[in-house]
Amino acid sequence: MSKKTARVAVIGAGVSGLTARRILRSAGAAVDTFDKGRGPGGRISRRREGEYQFDHGTQYFTATSAEFTALVKRWQEQSVVVPWRPRIGTLQDGRWTEKHGGPERYVGVPAMNEPARALAGEVDGKINYQCRIESLQHAPQSGWTLGDDSGVQHEGYDWVVISTPPAQVLPMLKLPSPVRPILGGAVIDPCWAVMAVFDPALEIEWDAAFVQKGPLSWAARNGSKPGRPDHDAWVLHATAEWSRRFVENDKEWVAEQLVAAFFDALARQPQSPSWRAAHRWRYARPRTQLPDGYWWDPAVGLGLCGDWCIGGRVESAFSSARLLCEQIIARISA
Ligand SMILES: Cc1cc2nc3c(=O)[nH]c(=O)nc-3n(C[C@H](O)[C@H](O)[C@H](O)COP(=O)(O)OP(=O)(O)OC[C@H]3O[C@@H](n4cnc5c(N)ncnc54)[C@H](O)[C@@H]3O)c2cc1C
Structure with a gap:
């Protein structure tokens, strides 16, 4: 009998969410992504005002690990980073x-959000923009249900990966979870x-x-x-x-x-x-980080990643997602 494809919801399409989406998709999961913004990038962003343009969030990024250096090299080959x-x-x-x-x-070209657009574009699977997730419910039989700000319920996920800053997680988590004090302390x-x-x-x-x-x-x-x-x-x-x-x-x-x-x-x-x-x-x-660089609860299929888990930089967002996804993939392919 063939194995059931894992369904994963990723909340947030910044560097960490897009990285998680790409890794999980490559591992064969079906991934839906949700972001409250109008496009990908989160804090690697550009603000356009008429003829003017500004990188008003991230100013530049550096690469130290072999994995992130390889991604930056690919971005350079795609002419979206210089x-x-x-x-x-x-x-x-x-x-x-x-x-x-x-x-x-390194910077994105022609603007800082360009590498995020490249990451978003190289994987299939829907990204729902302008879709703020307001509630998360879990039931052992039916898995995760995500409620968005237009009243739509997105149902039937085996895993949820949340890649938003911690203060934005608490309001959507409508269930008791051991992660609450961790979020409160970040x-x-x-x-x-x-x-x-x-x-x-x-x-x-x-x-x-x-x-x-x-x-x-x-x-x-x-x-x-x-x-x-x-x-x-x-x-x-x-x-x-x-x-x-x-x-x-x-x-x-x-x-x-x-x-x-x-x-x-x-x-x-x-x-x-x-x-x-x-x-x-x-x-x-x-200003704080987590000991493992991510957080997860495999019993219910919930994972948290993002720069706040590991160090506050673009590379940290990437690394946190990578570390979390290694764990999730080991579970879903076991
Ligand atoms: C002013 C500033 C300067 C910086 N300068 C640098 C720098 O020079 N170098 C560097 O390496 N890093 C810098 N950083 C940090 C860098 O931007 C972050 O480390 C990195 O972009 C974080 O990525 P992330 O995916 O973890 O989070 P984010 O980019 O914040 O992504 C989270 C995403 O979640 C979405 N979201 C939130 N709540 C919800 C919800 N309820 N439903 C759906 N979607 C939701 C958001 O819209 C966002 O797109 C800077 C950051 C700022 C703000």
């Missing part, structure tokens, strides 16, 4: 100091991002800076990345501390404060941007 070799340094009290060496930094900092365009362009010789003092942690000229439009578009990120403190503040106010902080850090007279906007990443960078 190295970014910026003039990068630290900025303090108006003084920029170049940082030499360091790992190769800490993810917010990050306020400001996108600003300057015309005329700022006279700045460098491309990116780790800001050492004040409300900002990072400033980068988006146009210094390959394949971006030719505007003087900047992305500014606030520190975790500043973002936590002002997480509920008005976007306009945040944009004004962080543009002012940029000129303070440069020790220059402020220049008004011709366009600017703020974006709040409520769950941006994890």
Whole structure:
């Protein structure tokens, strides 16, 4: 008798969810994916505003493990990722100091979300976008049922893989589970991002800076990345501390404060941007992680992965999904 194909629901189409989808699909599972966003990528994303474009989440990524390095190489062969070799340094009290060496930094082209689009496109199996999962129920006979925000029930899954930040898991988990205290103990900092365009362009010789003092942690000229439009578009990120403190503040106010902080850090007279906007990443960078880099409950067929389980970077999201899927595949093919 032939073995029943395992049905898996993956919640989240960021790097971790898309990685899980690809690995499980390659192992023969039938995989349906759900994401509340309009497209793949999650925090590796691009914001488009008319003719302007910004990588307002992830700025670049690095690769250390053999597995992730192989994926980055494939992305390069697909022309969706290229190295970014910026003039990068630290900025303090108006003084920029170049940082030499360091790992190769990679970016998506023409925008940061492109490798996610490539990952999503290379596997069959439906991705349901603009579909927020609001409830998860489990019954021993019928398996998992996912309820979405339009009232549709998606039924009959043997496994559910949740790849969202932990605070977004708790509201959908409508059953007692040993994972609840783990989710409750996970800490993810917010990050306020400001996108600003300057015309005329700022006279700045460098491309990116780790800001050492004040409300900002990072400033980068988006146009210094390959394949971006030719505007003087900047992305500014606030520190975790500043973002936590002002997480509920008005976007306009945040944009004004962080543009002012940029000129303070440069020790220059402020220049008004011709366009600017703020974006709040409520769950941006994890401060905690899990001992195994993922969590699972094989008794009910529930797995959790994502950057928050293992280290807070694009590579961590990939690694967490890979580690979880190794366990799931061992189960479903046993
Ligand atoms: C401002 C910022 C800067 C960063 N800079 C870097 C950097 O320079 N280098 C680096 O390596 N990393 C950086 N990171 C971290 C990097 O973006 C993450 O580590 C990685 O993208 C996380 O991927 P993930 O799949 O774990 O989670 P996510 O990308 O968050 O994916 C989770 C997905 O779940 C979806 N979702 C959530 N709730 C639901 C629901 N109820 N139903 C359906 N879908 C849902 C979301 O829409 C999202 O698409 C940065 C992050 C931020 C925010």
